Amino acid sequence: MQELVNIFVKSMFVDNMVFAYFLGMCSYLAVSKTVKTSVGLGAAVIFVLIITVPVDYLMVKYLLAPGALVWLGPEYASIDLSFLSFIMFIAIIASMVQLVEMIVEKFSPTLYASLGIFLPLIAVNCAILGGSLFMQQREYQSIWEATSFGLGSGIGWFLAIVAIAAIREKIRYSNVPAPLRGLGITFVITGLMGIAFMTFMGIKL
Amino acid sequence: MAEEKEPMFSPKNIKLLTNPINVDNPITKQVLGICSALAVTVKLEPAIVMSLSVLVVLSFGNVIISFMRNGIPSRIRIIVQLVVIAALVILVDQVLKAYAYNVSKQLSVFVGLIITNCIIMGRFEAFAMTNKPWPAFLDGLGNAFGYAWILVAVAFFRELFGTGSLMGLQIIPDSFYEIGYVNNGLVLLPPMALFAVATIIWVQRSRNKDLVED
Numbered sequence A: 001m002q003e004l005v006n007i008f009v010k011s012m013f014v015d016n017m018v019f020a021y022f023l024g025m026c027s028y029l030a031v032s033k034t035v036k037t038s039v040g041l042g043a044a045v046i047f048v049l050i051i052t053v054p055v056d057y058l059m060v061k062y063l064l065a066p067g068a069l070v071w072l073g074p075e076y077a078s079i080d081l082s083f084l085s086f087i088m089f090i091a092i093i094a095s096m097v098q099l100v101e102m103i104v105e106k107f108s109p110t111l112y113a114s115l116g117i118f119l120p121l122i123a124v125n126c127a128i129l130g131g132s133l134f135m136q137q138r139e140y141q142s143i144w145e146a147t148s149f150g151l152g153s154g155i156g157w158f159l160a161i162v163a164i165a166a167i168r169e170k171i172r173y174s175n176v177p178a179p180l181r182g183l184g185i186t187f188v189i190t191g192l193m194g195i196a197f198m199t200f201m202g203i204k205l
Numbered sequence B: 001m002a003e004e005k006e007p008m009f010s011p012k013n014i015k016l017l018t019n020p021i022n023v024d025n026p027i028t029k030q031v032l033g034i035c036s037a038l039a040v041t042v043k044l045e046p047a048i049v050m051s052l053s054v055l056v057v058l059s060f061g062n063v064i065i066s067f068m069r070n071g072i073p074s075r076i077r078i079i080v081q082l083v084v085i086a087a088l089v090i091l092v093d094q095v096l097k098a099y100a101y102n103v104s105k106q107l108s109v110f111v112g113l114i115i116t117n118c119i120i121m122g123r124f125e126a127f128a129m130t131n132k133p134w135p136a137f138l139d140g141l142g143n144a145f146g147y148a149w150i151l152v153a154v155a156f157f158r159e160l161f162g163t164g165s166l167m168g169l170q171i172i173p174d175s176f177y178e179i180g181y182v183n184n185g186l187v188l189l190p191p192m193a194l195f196a197v198a199t200i201i202w203v204q205r206s207r208n209k210d211l212v213e214d
Helices: A002-014 A017-021 A025-031 A035-064 A068-072 A082-107 A109-118 A120-124 A126-138 A143-171 A183-200 B011-021 B034-039 B044-068 B074-099 B101-107 B118-126 B133-163 B174-178 B190-207
Strands: none
Touching (some): A002 A183, A017 B190, A025 A143, A025 A183, A035 A120, A082 A120, A082 A126, A082 B074, A120 A126, A120 B074, A143 A183, A183 B190, B011 B133, B074 B118, B118 B133, B133 B190
């Protein structure tokens, strides 16, 4: 249990997707103009991550890892399909995103309209695929650890995008040098926030 | 082809190649492919390898998509594009693992993340789906170069000031260290990549007023 909490807190703050690995930057920069849409996108990312990471975990464990096919029979023990992991992950992610899109369209048409093109683009959000790839690389021991990692990194991404959206709403009233307006100043703010998040780095969990 | 062929390097095609390097740069203007640009720029070598991988995937992917553009139903085009990208990335990943294992280890998940590199999807959507293979190839090359020079520029400064070396070779002489020069460890930390890109954007936009956002 303690291990699960550790992974959760670690993936949320210490290994924050945005500030430590720069994952999901494209939608992070493009959708963070208002708090409302970024809350919606952040929630969608949490939802997709919490489904895809455990599903991909099962995929790795029973299909892709070296010797994973042993449950089919002992003669399959030497098969290593791990080179297929990229294509399997992306297929699962794309279908999950399709599902989320249909759910959002049904239950919240306003959110659906405001997210626009960025909802299908979650499929190519690096944070989602990155979550699965890190999960594979760090070799989590059980599906619960994988789920806790997915939830933690989703919430970390959510916090990051809501925070930057709040700052961008305020900074609109500031006198930023013209060439830095928009993209440039957002980079600088993200960098400063990244430095702030680095204070978590020394924490050993 | 019966119709009158455009010369291979007509002015329009040259523009396809040169525009993304400066005014229409994928990173500083189109806001595509930021994630990997920031994460692999601590050292010069992985940055160069990453740029080459993106170059291969983007230009060949553009050509493949452009050949298939009339056969792809628009409803499932995203998944078709993803499969093409994923197949190319698997090839690149396997080649890197075979011939450049150390760099492949340093890049870790970022080779796989070329799949979700927005540059590639973005150029497929914006260009390859509506253009012939040759211009698509040039567009891919141009955008990959635009991406590459930002990566290399950022990596150059970060490695030079962070470790005093380039490509692993020491550049700043020992005599500098003896009179008190110290490597700037801050440059190696992730947030500095953001400041470096912001500086490039600042310089580029103050030279070219058309790019300024209001």
